[in-house]
Amino acid sequence: MSKKIASIRGMNDILPEQSALWQWLESRVKNVLASYGYQEIRMPVVEHTELFKRSIGEVTDIVEKEMYTFDDRNGDSLTLRPEGTASCVRACEQHGLLFNQVQRLWYLGPMFRHERPQAGRYRQFHQIGVETFGMDGPDIDAEVILLTARLWRELGLSGRVRLELNSLGSSEDRARYRDALVVYLSAHEDRLDEDSKRRLARNPLRVLDAKDAGTREVLKDAPLLTEYLSDDAREHFEGLRAILDRAGVEYQINPALVRGLDYYGKTVFEWITDDLGAQGTVCAGGRYDGLVEQLGGRSTPAVGFAMGIERLILLLEQQMPELPTPADIYVVSVAENGAEKITALMLAESLRDTLAGIRVQCHCGGGGLKAQMKKADRSGARFTLILGEDEIAAKTVSVKDMRGIIEQQQVAQAALADWLAAHFVSGEVNG
RNA sequence: GUGGCUGUAGCUCAGUUGGCAGAGCUCCGGAUUGUGAUUCCGGCGGUCGUGGGUUCAAGCCCCAUCAGCCACCCCA
Numbered sequence: 370m371s372k373k374i375a376s377i378r379g380m381n382d383i384l385p386e387q388s389a390l391w392q393w394l395e396s397r398v399k400n401v402l403a404s405y406g407y408q409e410i411r412m413p414v415v416e417h418t419e420l421f422k423r424s425i426g427e428v429t430d431i432v433e434k435e436m437y438t439f440d441d442r443n444g445d446s447l448t449l450r451p452e453g454t455a456s457c458v459r460a461c462e463q464h465g466l467l468f469n470q471v472q473r474l475w476y477l478g479p480m481f482r483h484e485r486p487q488a489g490r491y492r493q494f495h496q497i498g499v500e501t502f503g504m505d506g507p508d509i510d511a512e513v514i515l516l517t518a519r520l521w522r523e524l525g526l527s528g529r530v531r532l533e534l535n536s537l538g539s540s541e542d543r544a545r546y547r548d549a550l551v552v553y554l555s556a557h558e559d560r561l562d563e564d565s566k567r568r569l570a571r572n573p574l575r576v577l578d579a580k581d582a583g584t585r586e587v588l589k590d591a592p593l594l595t596e597y598l599s600d601d602a603r604e605h606f607e608g609l610r611a612i613l614d615r616a617g618v619e620y621q622i623n624p625a626l627v628r629g630l631d632y633y634g635k636t637v638f639e640w641i642t643d644d645l646g647a648q649g650t651v652c653a654g655g656r657y658d659g660l661v662e663q664l665g666g667r668s669t670p671a672v673g674f675a676m677g678i679e680r681l682i683l684l685l686e687q688q689m690p691e692l693p694t695p696a697d698i699y700v701v702s703v704a705e706n707g708a709e710k711i712t713a714l715m716l717a718e719s720l721r722d723t724l725a726g727i728r729v730q731c732h733c734g735g736g737g738l739k740a741q742m743k744k745a746d747r748s749g750a751r752f753t754l755i756l757g758e759d760e761i762a763a764k765t766v767s768v769k770d771m772r773g774i775i776e777q778q779q780v781a782q783a784a785l786a787d788w789l790a791a792h793f794v795s796g797e798v799n800g
Numbered sequence: 801g802u803g804g805c806u807g808u809a810g811c812u813c814a815g816u817u818g819g820c821a822g823a824g825c826u827c828c829g830g831a832u833u834g835u836g837a838u839u840c841c842g843g844c845g846g847u848c849g850u851g852g853g854u855u856c857a858a859g860c861c862c863c864a865u866c867a868g869c870c871a872c873c874c875c876a
Contacts, residue, residue, distance in 0.1 A: 378867070430874050434801075452876085484874070485801075496876060564873075575874095630875095639876095650876060677876030703834060738834050746836035757834055771836070 379484075379492030389692045390685060394678065395477065397523050398497055405516050407473040407499065412456040414479065418446040424455035424660060426631030428571055435482040449481035452630070453498040454657070454673055455664070461502065462666040471503035477678075488683070489648035495678040499654070502661070505670035507608035510636045510656060511616070513672050514609075517640060517652055518618050520676075526684055530640045530651055532619065535626035536606040537574075538598040540634050540659050546597035547573055557587045578625040594624060602635055609636060628653065632660040636672065645683055652676035694749020696730035698789065701741040702756040713756045716766065716782065723786040727793060746771060752789065 376382060383391060402409075418438050425431050437449035450456050453476055461467050461474075477497045484490060499516070501509055514532070521527045537543050551573050558566060562581035569576055577594075579585065598606070613620060620638075628637045637655035645651070654674020661669035700717045702709035717731040730748050732741045738755075745753040755767040765779040768788070780788045 375867075435874080480876080482875075485872095486868080487870070490875070494876065498876095567873095628875095647871065648875080653876065675876060680876060701835085736828095739836080740828085742834095742836040744836085753836080755835070759834085767835085769835070777835085 377492065379486035381491060381493070387682070390682060390690075391678070393690060393692060394524065394681060394685060395497075398477075398520060401516065401520050401523050402475045402499070404519075405473065405512070407475045407516075410457060410460060410474045410476050411478070412450075412453065412460050412476060414450055414481075415447050416450055416456055416459065418448040420455050420459055420664070421448055421451060424458070424630075424632055424664060425452070429631060431482060431630075435484055437481045437483055451482045452480055453478070453496060453675060454500060454630075454632075454660070457498070457500045457673075458661055458664055458666070458671070462661065462664060467502050467661060467666060467669050469503075471501075473499075473501045475499045487648065488646050489677070489680045491679060496675045497678060498673065498675040500671060500673035502669050502671045504672070505658070507605050507612065507636070510605075510609045510672050511612035513654070513674060514613065514618060514638060515616055517674065517676075518616075521640070524681070524685065525688065525690065526642075526681070529644055529684060530642050531621065533623040533626050533639045533641060534610075534613075534620045535594075535623050535637050536598060536602055537627065537634050537637055537655075538594065538602040542597050542599050542602055543574075543594075543634060546592065546594050549592045549597065550574070550576070553591050554587070560584070560587050574627040577627055605635055628655055632657040632663065634658055638674070640676075642680075642684060644687065645680060648680060650677075651680045651684070696728045696748040696750045697793070698727060698729045698752050698754060699745035699748045699750035700729065700731040700754045700756070701738065701745060702732065703738055703758070708761050709756050709758070712761055712782075713754075716754065716756070716785070720786060720789070724790055724793070727789070752792075754785075 418436070421436060422432055427433075431451050436451055439447060441447050457474065457476060461472060466472055475498065478495065479493050480496050481493055483492055486492060499513060501513060518527075518532075521530055538546065551569065554561065554565075554569050554573065554576060558569065561569065561576070561584050562579065565576045565579045565581065565584045568579075576584065577588065577591075579588070610620075623639075626637055626639060633655045635656040635658065638653070639650050640652040641649045642651050643649060652674055653676075654672070656670070656672045658668070658670045660671060661667065698717075698720065700713045702713040714731055717729045720727065720729050730750065732744060736744070738757075742753065751771060753769045753771060755769060757767075760766050760779065763779070764782050766782055766785055767777060768775075768780050768785075769777045775792070
C-alpha cells in the first residue's frame, strides 16, 4: 500500500457533519447583511505580495513571518491572502467602485496565515468580512456595529460576546501619541518585560496591553491616547457612542485596544467571548480612512470588520442549534433492480418535480428491506415510501410515517404527491 | 518561531514491573416470508503516527520526525 497523503497542517476539511452548521451560520449572516442592503463581492485568493505589504504594514508579524508567499512562473511574488480588506480595496479601486460613490460590501472566504495552529486558529481559516466606503461620519461606524449586534442575536450568541471600543484618533494623532509613548517608555525601558521591549521597537502601541506586572506599573504614568485625540476624532467618537447608547448597545471603552493592522484609525472595536480559551476575539474591525489613498486611490473614508467563522462555529457547537437531516422522504424498494427499482427512481424524480424544496433520497445499492429501513431512519426522513411487488402491481406505494403518528397506508402513485404535499404543507409535519 | 501534554480499529478509549493486541460505539449479517431508532447473537476491522535504537522479546524504554491539543507571540 502506498503512503497516504494527509492535509496540510492547520488546513482542515469541513466534513458533512460540520458543513450543515456552516451553512446554517452562513445563511443567517447573509440574511442579516441583505437586510442592511449590503452586497457581496468576491475576490481572488491570491494577490501580488506588494498589496499586503503596503496595506497591512511591512513590520507587522503577518507580513514578516506569516504570509504564504511564493514566486509565480514568471517571477512575480504572489501571496495567499492573509485577510480580505486589502483585496477588497484593490478590487474596488481597480473597477472604479469608489469614485464619488458609497459602497456597502461583504465577502466570505478562506484566508491564510502561517501560524502555529491552536484552538480557534488555523492556517487556512475563514472570514466573513464587511467593508464600507465613502462615508466619514460616526453614523456608518454605528451602523456596522449595530449590524454585528443583530448578527449575534440572529445566531443566538448575544449573551456570550461583549463589545470593546476605542478610538485611535487620526493617523496624525496616532503618530504624535506614538512618539510621546516611545519617549516615555524608552526612559523606563529597564523596567519593561522582554516582550514589551521588543514591541517598543516594532509596534509601540501594543505595549499598552502588556500583561507583565512591572510593565503595567510603568504604564500607569504613561501618556494617554485620549489626550492626543484631535477635536475631530473626539467628536467622531462621541458621536458614535451617542448612537450606540441610544440603540442600547452595551460596550466597554478599552484604551488598550489597539488593532494589529497598521491601517486602522479613529474607531476600532472587537467582539470578544470568554468561552474560547485564548482566542477570544470573534469579530474585529474599525475605520481605515487612509488605506485607499495608501494603495494609490483618492482619499476615501472606510469602515469595516471581519469575523472568524471557525471561532463562531466553535461557539455554536457548544449550543448546537437543531440542524436539518439530509432527507425528508426516503424511497425504498425490495429488489435491487427490475421493475421496483425503476419505479422507485422514477417516483422520486416526479416527487422532486412536484414538491419544491422537499428532499427526496432514493435507496441505491443492495440490502434487504430491513437494512433499507435502517438507512431510511438514519436519513432523518419523516416518511418512507415502500415499493414492493404488491405496490407495483396495484400502482400504489406504502407510506410509512417514521414517527408513527400517521398509520401506515397505501396511497395510489398518482395521488402520492398531493398526499405528501398535504401532510408537509399543513404544518402537522415540519420537514 | 518558543514551551507543555498527547498519537493503539472508521470514532471514543483501555492495555499491569517490556512476554502472542482489547472494549464500547459505528458498519455488515442473523433472531419465521416485505418494515427503522430498543433488545439478543454473530462477523468485518489494527505493521499500536512514522523512522531509527536498546533487548532473546517493545504498544510500553531511548532518539529523531510528523500530526493533534493547550499556552506564549500574534491575530479572526
